[in-house]
Structure formats: C-alpha cells, structure tokens
Amino acid sequence: MYVVIVYDVGVERVNKVRSFLREYMNWVQNSVFEGELTKAEFLKIKSRLKELIQESSDHIIFYSSRDRKYLGIEDLGTPKADTSNII
C-alpha cells in the first residue's frame, strides 16, 4: 500500500522520528514521508512511532491508499527532495 505520514512532534523527538522513517520511506519535505509499504511494515512503523512519541503532546497522521495512483497527487513550486531510484 502507499502511505503518506505527516508528523508534528516535539523538537526533542523530531530527529528520532525522522531517522527512523528514513529506513522505510522517502523523505518528501519537512515532517512528511511517503512510500510503498507492506502491511507488516506499516504495522511495525506504527508501533515503533508509538514508542518514540509522547502521546499527550505529539500528533502523527497516516494517509494510506491501496496504490499511489488512487491519490490525486498534485504539487506547486519546487520539490525539496527527489525520490527517483535512478541517481
């Protein structure tokens, strides 16, 4: 499935969340990751993030879709990161 993760967490934890998500997904812009995940990976990510954040003050949203093509993705301006696999 294709997942977009948007997070808003305390400054002390922001690095931890970012570096953990980098192992699985592509960084798109500040506090946003997206990528193709298996169900198992998605569960793993959710449970690990639960440990990392402070649930009373932080907030993370997961937008998931069966396939990237079902998300009508549009953008404006200059993208911050290049997610292609040909470097």
Add this chain to the structure above:
Amino acid sequence: MREDFYILQDGILKRKENTVYFENKDSRKILPINKINSIFAYGNLSFSSGVVSYLSKEGIPIHFFNYYGFYEGSMYPRETLVSGDLVIRQAENYLNSERRLCLAGKFIEGACGNILKNLRYYARTREDVQEAVGDYATSIETEFSRLKDAETIPSMMRTEGKIRELYYNALDEIFPEEYRIIKRTRRPPENKMNTLISFGNSLVYSTTLSEIYNTQLNPTISYLHEPFERRFSLSLDVSEIFKPILVDRIIFKLINKNMLDDSCFRGEIGNMLLSEKGKKIFLKEYDEKLKTTIKHKGLNRNVSYKSLIRLELYKISKHVLGVEDYKPLVMWW
C-alpha cells in the same frame, strides 16, 4: 516492494542513521534501507566499510559496472539461504551428461521460443518486412529442431549461436540502417545496436544474480555455460531466456518510438558507448519493464517481470530436486 537503485553519479555511499546515504558535492540522497533490493553502481563510487557490512547484513547485492558500462563484478553478500541438499543435486545434474544436456537444452528452448515470439510480432504487424522475417523465423525453427540430436554441449552452443545469428539478421531487416547489427561485437561493441544489446544484457545478468541470491540455488553451478568459465554462470544460463523478453523488447521500444538520438551515444576509439543520457533513458525503461505486471496463468494473479525470473529459478530448483520437470518460460502474451 523493494526497488533497485541505479547510481550513475560519482560519490560516496555511507551508513548513517541506520540507513544508506549517497552523497557527493552537489547532492545528497537517502536510500531507505528496507526498500533496497539491489544497487547498480555505474559511477565512481566510494564505500565506507560500514555501509558494506550493513548491506551484506541486509542481504543486498551491489553490482559494479565500469566507466564503459561493462559489468565488473558484484558484492555478493554472505549466502543466508543455503541448502546442501540442493547444491549436491545441482552438481549431480551437472555431472550426469544426459541430465546436463537436458537442462542446457531447456534454456535454449526458452530463449528460442521468446526470440520467435518477438519475430512473429513483426511478421504480423509490419507488412514491408513480413516475408523476410517470416523466412528467418522458419530457419530458426529448423535450426532449433536439430537441437534434439545434439550430443555434446559445444554442439548445442553452436546451434544456439546459429539461432542468434539468424535472429540478428532478421532484426537487421526490421530496423533502420542506423541500427543495423551486421555482426555481433562485444567489448567494445562497434555500433549502436551492439551497444544497446551489450548494455541490456549486463543488466539482465545482474538482475538474475540478485534473484538467485534470494533462492537456495548456487550461482556457480551452471549447465549451458561451463561453471568454471567465469563469473556466476548459472545467471548466464537463466539470462538467455530473459534477454529477448526484457532487453530486446526495450530496444525495440526505444528505436520505434525514436527515444534515442546521437547525444545518447558516445564514440571512443572506434567503438560505441552509451552516454550518461543514453544510460539514463535505458535504465528508466529497464526499471519500468521489470515492474510491469502480467497475469500469470498458473498462479492466477498478477506477477511482475522481475518475479518471473524468480519463478523461473524456483522451477529450476524443482527440476534438480526431481519434483517436477522444468519447462522454460515462453511468453504467452
């Protein structure tokens, strides 16, 4: 699904924050460790030893290609899927000349079947070359029918060589003058078509090797090619089947859609090589091709071209274990 990463730029690959970073003076790119299937390194790449051990721990092979785009070698991580039983059976199939010939013949059968599929397509769709291509297809069939009389591996290889030659002659009929093969030349290739074929074949070879890593087969015991010849020769055997399906079809698309121009090639001391731009176009098509899915009749679900390679390897394991006779893949679509 895990992806292949193709690195054309020069730079350094390092382990940082438990994942892989590619860095050079103008850019930084982060490869998510859990999303890497294998890495194809075309540029001048430096590695920290941290990243090498991390990638081998995760079972990710890196394939190296030199400045000219030729295959150099692979960082093949420690085998984790080992099966003594299968290795012994693989060797047994090699040592028994009858069984070796049987398997070697199957690889040629697959390659030949797919070559014919490609030619038939042109015989069907292009009226101007219909007759000539049809004639070549018939000669290939006659040549192939001789295969069953072959008693030695060299004579089988000769048949295979003849089939390829006829195939290339047929392609010369189809494509514009600029893309004539005339004669297959390698290391270095002498014209555009040879360049494209060589570049594509080395990609298929590496992809197959990556797939073999995910099975219990031993990549050094092969049947059509001699195992002690060089490199991981089992992957050369299996690639034979997939070259017409992957490489040739990509080349047809590139030529028919006019996606290449002179700036995609660079000439160097009497030979032809793909330029940076050419490599990029080719790699993009190749990556898309591997991800393309088709409905598999037996499995009744969609499988990608890349998983077809894996399925082929499973069929070979079954054959050497004596579970089920191997039937090579011939495109049914």
